[in-house]
Amino acid sequence: MNSLGKRIKMFEPVIEDEDIEAVIRVLKSGWLAHGPEVEAFEQEFAEYIGVKYAAAVSNGTVGLMLALKALGIKNGDVVLVPDYTFIASATSVLMMGARPRFVDVDVETFNIDVEDLLSKIDDKVKAxxxxxxxGHPADMKVLKEIAEDRKLILIEDAAQAHGAEAYGRKVGSFSDAAVFSFYATKNMTTGEGGMVVSDKKEVIEKVKLLRNHGQIARYVHAELGGNYRMTSIQAALGRIQLKKLDKLNSMRRSVAYKYNELLKNVDYIKTPVEKPWAKHVYHIYALKIVDSICRDSLYNCLTSKGIEVGIHYPLPLHKQPLFKSLGYEECCANASYLSSVELSIPVHPKLTDEDINIIIESIRECIEAYCSK
Ligand SMILES: Cc1ncc(COP(=O)(O)O)c(C=O)c1O
Known part of the structure; x- marks a missing residue:
C-alpha cells in the first residue's frame, strides 16, 4: 500500500446532486424511453461540438456501426483504421461487412501516422x-486535406475526446460523421451511451432511422434497423454532464500539467505530448516507460500500492487474436512498440493534490526498486 493507505481509482465519474436530480426528474415524469429529453440532448451536443445535427444512440460502438452504414460503407469496402486504438474502432467496420486495414501510428501522439496512411490507400479504400x-486530437487539417484530395469518406472516432480541439475547432466537426461514447469512464457519461454528429442532414436522418428499426411510420419499416435508442434517463444525465464538461476537462488538464512538471526529470518516463495546435482533454494520461520490463514492473508495483493504473493497450489491433484469426499479418512497428511501453495513470477530476503526490512518490519508489540499473 502507499504511504497514506488510500486506494486511488483509475476512473471516477463525477456525479453530483444536479445529475441525480435530473435523473429523478425524468423518472418522476414517467417518460423513460426515447423522447424530448433525448432530442434536447442531441441539439445541445451538436451546438457544443459546432455541427448541425446529432443522433443519440445506445453506445459508441453502435454509433460507429450506424455512422459507417449511413455513410454507405458496405461489403468489400476497405476502411483505414489506426492499429493502436480500442477494438471497437475496427470491429464496427467488420460488423458492417467491410474490412479494416491497419495504419501505423505516430510514436509521439499515439494517433494515425500520415505517411503510413498515404502508403495504404488504394482503389478498395473507401473511408x-x-x-x-x-483525448489528443489527430491532425485534422492534414487528414481532411488527404480525404478530400483522395475522395475518401472521413469518420472521426471521438469516443475519448469530448471537447478536444484541433486548430481551435472541436473534434467531431471535421468529418462526414463523428462518434462519441458516454461510457462510464469517459470525460462525460450517461452510463452507457453514444452520439453520432454530422453537418450532413441525410447522414443523421439515416442513423435515426437505423437506430429505430428502420421505422418510417408507426409499425411501418422501410429498412433493416434495430433498437439502438438512448433512454430519456441517459439523456437527462448527459445534458447535465455536458454543462460541466469544460470544467471537468480543465480539471483533467490541470492534473496532467502537474504530472508533466513532477515527472519531467524522472528516469525511464516520457510524459504525454500536447501539440501546439491541439487541446488535449486527457481522457487518459499515457506515459511511455522507455523500457518494457520496467513498464510491467511499474504496473505491478503501483497496483500493489493501491494505485490503479492501466495499459492502453496491451496489443495493437493486428495482434489481437480476432484479427490474427482473420489472417491479418504483421504490420505497424510503432503500434507494437507503444503497446509495450504505455502505462496510464489516473487523471480524473476527482484527484486531489494529495493523491497526485502519492502517485508521484509511488512512481519514484517503484522505479527505484524495479527499474534502476
Ligand atoms: C476509441 C474508442 N472507440 C469506440 C469506443 C466504443 O464506445 P462504447 O464503449 O460506448 O461502445 C470506445 C469506448 O471505450 C473507445 O475508446
Missing amino acids: VMVVHLF
Whole structure:
C-alpha cells in the first residue's frame, strides 16, 4: 500500500446532486424511453461540438456501426483504421461487412501516422476512420486535406475526446460523421451511451432511422434497423454532464500539467505530448516507460500500492487474436512498440493534490526498486 493507505481509482465519474436530480426528474415524469429529453440532448451536443445535427444512440460502438452504414460503407469496402486504438474502432467496420486495414501510428501522439496512411490507400479504400486517442486530437487539417484530395469518406472516432480541439475547432466537426461514447469512464457519461454528429442532414436522418428499426411510420419499416435508442434517463444525465464538461476537462488538464512538471526529470518516463495546435482533454494520461520490463514492473508495483493504473493497450489491433484469426499479418512497428511501453495513470477530476503526490512518490519508489540499473 502507499504511504497514506488510500486506494486511488483509475476512473471516477463525477456525479453530483444536479445529475441525480435530473435523473429523478425524468423518472418522476414517467417518460423513460426515447423522447424530448433525448432530442434536447442531441441539439445541445451538436451546438457544443459546432455541427448541425446529432443522433443519440445506445453506445459508441453502435454509433460507429450506424455512422459507417449511413455513410454507405458496405461489403468489400476497405476502411483505414489506426492499429493502436480500442477494438471497437475496427470491429464496427467488420460488423458492417467491410474490412479494416491497419495504419501505423505516430510514436509521439499515439494517433494515425500520415505517411503510413498515404502508403495504404488504394482503389478498395473507401473511408478513413481517425481516432483522437486518449483525448489528443489527430491532425485534422492534414487528414481532411488527404480525404478530400483522395475522395475518401472521413469518420472521426471521438469516443475519448469530448471537447478536444484541433486548430481551435472541436473534434467531431471535421468529418462526414463523428462518434462519441458516454461510457462510464469517459470525460462525460450517461452510463452507457453514444452520439453520432454530422453537418450532413441525410447522414443523421439515416442513423435515426437505423437506430429505430428502420421505422418510417408507426409499425411501418422501410429498412433493416434495430433498437439502438438512448433512454430519456441517459439523456437527462448527459445534458447535465455536458454543462460541466469544460470544467471537468480543465480539471483533467490541470492534473496532467502537474504530472508533466513532477515527472519531467524522472528516469525511464516520457510524459504525454500536447501539440501546439491541439487541446488535449486527457481522457487518459499515457506515459511511455522507455523500457518494457520496467513498464510491467511499474504496473505491478503501483497496483500493489493501491494505485490503479492501466495499459492502453496491451496489443495493437493486428495482434489481437480476432484479427490474427482473420489472417491479418504483421504490420505497424510503432503500434507494437507503444503497446509495450504505455502505462496510464489516473487523471480524473476527482484527484486531489494529495493523491497526485502519492502517485508521484509511488512512481519514484517503484522505479527505484524495479527499474534502476
Ligand atoms: C476509441 C474508442 N472507440 C469506440 C469506443 C466504443 O464506445 P462504447 O464503449 O460506448 O461502445 C470506445 C469506448 O471505450 C473507445 O475508446
